[in-house]
Amino acid sequence: xxxxxxxxxxxxxxxxxxxxxxxxxxxxxxxxxxxxxxxxxxxxxxxxxxxxxxxxxxxxxxxxxxxxxxxxxxxxxxxxxxxxxxxxxxxxxxxxxxxxxxxxxxxxxxxxxxxxxxxxxxxxxxxxxxxxxxxxxxxxxxxxxxxxxxxxxxxxxxxxxxxxxxxxxxxxxxxxxxxxxxxxxxxxxxxxxxxxxxxxxxxxxxxxxxxxxxxxxxxxxxxxxxxxxxxxxxxxxxxxxxxxxxxxxxxxxxxxxxxxxxxxxxxxxxxxxxxxxxxxxxxxxxxxxxxxxxxxxxxxxxxxxxxxxxxxxxxxxxxxxxxxxxxxxxxxxxxxxxxxxxxxxxxxxxxxxxxxxxxxxxxxxxxxxxxxxxxxxxxxxxxxxxxxxxxxxxxxxxxxxxxxxxxxxxxxxxxxxxxxxxxxxxxxxxxxxxxxxxxxxxxxxxxxxxxxxx
Numbered sequence: 001x002x003x004x005x006x007x008x009x010x011x012x013x014x015x016x017x018x019x020x021x022x023x024x025x026x027x028x029x030x031x032x033x034x035x036x037x038x039x040x041x042x043x044x045x046x047x048x049x050x051x052x053x054x055x056x057x058x059x060x061x062x063x064x065x066x067x068x069x070x071x072x073x074x075x076x077x078x079x080x081x082x083x084x085x086x087x088x089x090x091x092x093x094x095x096x097x098x099x100x101x102x103x104x105x106x107x108x109x110x111x112x113x114x115x116x117x118x119x120x121x122x123x124x125x126x127x128x129x130x131x132x133x134x135x136x137x138x139x140x141x142x143x144x145x146x147x148x149x150x151x152x153x154x155x156x157x158x159x160x161x162x163x164x165x166x167x168x169x170x171x172x173x174x175x176x177x178x179x180x181x182x183x184x185x186x187x188x189x190x191x192x193x194x195x196x197x198x199x200x201x202x203x204x205x206x207x208x209x210x211x212x213x214x215x216x217x218x219x220x221x222x223x224x225x226x227x228x229x230x231x232x233x234x235x236x237x238x239x240x241x242x243x244x245x246x247x248x249x250x251x252x253x254x255x256x257x258x259x260x261x262x263x264x265x266x267x268x269x270x271x272x273x274x275x276x277x278x279x280x281x282x283x284x285x286x287x288x289x290x291x292x293x294x295x296x297x298x299x300x301x302x303x304x305x306x307x308x309x310x311x312x313x314x315x316x317x318x319x320x321x322x323x324x325x326x327x328x329x330x331x332x333x334x335x336x337x338x339x340x341x342x343x344x345x346x347x348x349x350x351x352x353x354x355x356x357x358x359x360x361x362x363x364x365x366x367x368x369x370x371x372x373x374x375x376x377x378x379x380x381x382x383x384x385x386x387x388x389x390x391x392x393x394x395x396x397x398x399x400x401x402x403x404x405x406x407x408x409x410x411x412x413x414x415x416x417x418x419x420x421x422x423x424x425x426x427x428x429x430x431x432x433x434x435x436x437x438x439x440x441x442x443x444x445x446x447x448x449x450x451x452x453x454x
Contacts, residue, residue, distance in 0.1 A: 003021075014029075021099030023100075029057070034066055049098060050076055051064045056113060056115070061237060076096070078117040111155050137187055139181075144156040144219070152220065163201075163205065167198055170198045171199075228298075270320050271311060282351040284425070291418045356439075377441075387451060398426055410433065
């Protein structure tokens with residue numbers, strides 16, 4: 001009897017899989033921090049015999065090479081992927097026996113990347129699962145524009161063909177188990193739902209219901225911004241990532257925190273946006289540990305810039321460190337926990353700024369020139385509606401465009417509050433008067449603000 005265990009990584013919007021039989025298993029698209037994979041295999045009492053990559057990932061650093069080294073597993077990588085480490089190259093139709101009666105079959109599914117490969121798991125000759133990586137996702141497909149702009153349309157057409165190949169070769173009841181699509185920007189649109197099958201996708205997925213020209217046109221029109229750190233992930237994975245070091249970072253006192261800020265380093269406060277607004281180290285930035293920490297911090301920080309982490313507890317530091325290692329931010333320069341009053345030197349005070357709802361903005365909007373409404377949503381979100389008269393600078397561009405924000409008190413908002421809090425901390429660190437709007441955007445019109453919709 002086979003099993004498939006799903007490992008979810010909400011911060012990245014991805015999943016990895018451990019699949020096998022009574023004694024041996026394969027791991028599909030493992031994360032950088034391999035200890036939880038090893039723990040899952042130990043819980044099952046199985047040996048990890050194979051580690052398989054669907055593609056060279058663009059959104060996170062893989063743990064595949066290290067996992068194969070530690071476990072002695074055979075490392076399966078698509079043959080056309082250009083990597084510089086020893087591996088077992090996989091081509092279309094190749095098979096490996098995972099356990100007795102349990103076979104993994106490679107299916108070439110180019111589109112997300114030119115070399116993308118899906119894997120069908122077969123038990124006693126019957127397909128029982130399809131690991132589709134960045135090919136066929138839940139209600140969508142992986143985006144085709146992460147490799148090379150000149151290849152984007154060609155890869156979009158390949159995605160359509162690959163989705164049809166999977167639908168043609170696999171029965172309707174076969175579960176579709178993708179790596180991307182749960183919040184990852186590797187997805188061309190976000191998944192709806194938590195589970196699917198070939199049959200469900202055949203009936204609802206645009207890649208399987210639209211003709212290729214319509215599908216490609218719609219996909220290319222809907223592609224969102226690409227996180228800046230993606231440019232570093234592919235090369236790191238192709239070169240062969242180093243083992244991850246999750247030992248605790250050195251403890252920083254108030255003097256060191258001030259010194260690092262003075263040196264232009266990033267000091268990142270992982271506490272809730274409510275706690276940060278009430279009191280924080282002046283010059284620090286707020287990236288909530290419970291939010292999309294890895295995605296947004298890695299997107300905004302100048303690559304290679306040292307980062308010091310602040311949090312309530314050592315456990316929060318450890319969780320953030322693990323999350324950041326998955327995107328190549330390997331070692332925090334230092335960390336501090338406990339009472340924020342201890343993070344500033346004697347005689348210094350914590351900084352703060354107000355938070356508000358859209359109703360509060362409505363009370364002051366239009367009453368004077370000193371109120372600036374700053375929308376930090378992405379372009380695709382703003383296209384769905386924006387507050388009349390608002391200034392638009394997407395969050396991921398704000399750090400380099402602070403001088404474009406007009407003078408006045410900046411009321412900053414996003415779609416829900418998390419990114420507005422990040423933006424507010426950037427503005428506050430730059431010395432601006434800021435109010436963080438912590439509210440769902442639907443409340444803007446309800447509060448009486450004029451929302452422009454095209």
